[in-house]
Amino acid sequence: VDKGKDVPLAMPITVAITVGDELLLGDTVDSNAARIGRAFAELGAPVVRLETVGDEAAAIRAAVARALGDGDLIVVTGGLGPTPDDLTREAVADLLGRPLRSDPDLVAVLRTRFRAGSGALPERNLRQAMVPKGARVLPNARGTAPGLAIEREGRWVVLLQGVPSELEGMLAGPVRDLVREIFGARLRPPVHFFVRTTGIAESRLAERVESLLPDERGPVSLAYLPSVRGVDLRFTVAGEVGTDEARSWLERMDRALDDISPYRYPDEDLAATVADSLERSGRSLAVAESCTGGLLAKRLTDRAGASQWFCGGVVAYSDYSKTESLGVAPGLLSRAGAVSEEVARSMAIGVARVLQADAGVAITGIAGPGGGTSDKPVGTVCYAVVVGDRTTAKTKVFVGDREAVRERSAQAALHLLYRTLPE
Ligand code: ATP
Ligand code: MG
Numbered sequence: 001v002d003k004g005k006d007v008p009l010a011m012p013i014t015v016a017i018t019v020g021d022e023l024l025l026g027d028t029v030d031s032n033a034a035r036i037g038r039a040f041a042e043l044g045a046p047v048v049r050l051e052t053v054g055d056e057a058a059a060i061r062a063a064v065a066r067a068l069g070d071g072d073l074i075v076v077t078g079g080l081g082p083t084p085d086d087l088t089r090e091a092v093a094d095l096l097g098r099p100l101r102s103d104p105d106l107v108a109v110l111r112t113r114f115r116a117g118s119g120a121l122p123e124r125n126l127r128q129a130m131v132p133k134g135a136r137v138l139p140n141a142r143g144t145a146p147g148l149a150i151e152r153e154g155r156w157v158v159l160l161q162g163v164p165s166e167l168e169g170m171l172a173g174p175v176r177d178l179v180r181e182i183f184g185a186r187l188r189p190p191v192h193f194f195v196r197t198t199g200i201a202e203s204r205l206a207e208r209v210e211s212l213l214p215d216e217r218g219p220v221s222l223a224y225l226p227s228v229r230g231v232d233l234r235f236t237v238a239g240e241v242g243t244d245e246a247r248s249w250l251e252r253m254d255r256a257l258d259d260i261s262p263y264r265y266p267d268e269d270l271a272a273t274v275a276d277s278l279e280r281s282g283r284s285l286a287v288a289e290s291c292t293g294g295l296l297a298k299r300l301t302d303r304a305g306a307s308q309w310f311c312g313g314v315v316a317y318s319d320y321s322k323t324e325s326l327g328v329a330p331g332l333l334s335r336a337g338a339v340s341e342e343v344a345r346s347m348a349i350g351v352a353r354v355l356q357a358d359a360g361v362a363i364t365g366i367a368g369p370g371g372g373t374s375d376k377p378v379g380t381v382c383y384a385v386v387v388g389d390r391t392t393a394k395t396k397v398f399v400g401d402r403e404a405v406r407e408r409s410a411q412a413a414l415h416l417l418y419r420t421l422p423e
Contacts (some may be wrong), residue, residue, distance in 0.1 A: 049073075
């Protein structure tokens, strides 16, 4: 090793310990483990081991002692409360040989809180003001028990409360700040890059993606994240890799995937991509929905400022309402059926005309669970887009329950709109 040259420092090792009989007995799902896992991965000090122990002082002491064997950062949640089964504070103070002392500032905070709420401070709550000698107090804005951080020979034990909402607040604020302060240059936050896709099945997407990506992917890992709206690809570079190098690897992956552009869109929500496109082109949009019952209009109007380009929507469920409010010909409805590409086209044209929009989208389908036929099974959805005098229509048979079919339908209509809108 060259003297004077920067040797990359090792990433800190985090060990998590969750405390509670309810976790071992299966009464409560250990969601705090997931919260801690996510938070520390994003910070660049990922959890390498996780242990759960019951509400028992000896078990807590033993777990923390084990964790101190290799962990730089030991994160413990649960058992900081005021009840007799909350033993974490005492067990850790004992293990580390740090006597507990009542912190006058914390007592004052507790008294103020209780005066503001129910009145007198119960004696047992005073336990929450006990601080091991030399510990740092991490303020808990969402509850009465503060977090505690204790250093021993360069390793840190961090005690956090078990209530999930309080833990979230602690992780996002005081804990994050503490970890950055202590481990600064040793942290290696992962660099992510997302490719959002829709309209292509996960297995087919995987086939395409694997054939397009270079064989040499260095430190890049890829996760497929499917949902009813599509499949997100998450590329991650984690570990001992500099940010610039990570970016250049990710750019290489991005370029390789040019070929899947029909399925790709830039924003987290496809509705936002469509909105951007409408905003840029100065076009206005109206929607006609049958089986989605307004879901498409909802997604489009989730965005502030939608009134600039969104004219409105019509939820046309019955044949009569399709005829009356959108001008779909009764003959067409009886000939082609309410769930048909012809009717979807006519609904799109109708709503654009009635609401004086430059573009129209329509969805008509069978969300289930009833109403399917052998011709048109549950999940059959027809949707159409009209822009100017050009209409495009499609039919899909979506899988899933009613909710999933509706979500998939709205997403598919947005996808068609996105591909149809001229730049
Ligand atoms: P409190 O001040 O509320 O007593 P505490 O630090 O003592 O906080 P616990 O008493 O262990 O925490 O748990 C408080 C609440 O948080 C309980 O409802 C418990 O089920 C829930 N909880 C504790 N640990 C976890 C966990 N690992 N995952 C999910 N929920 C948890
Ligand atoms: Mg508990």
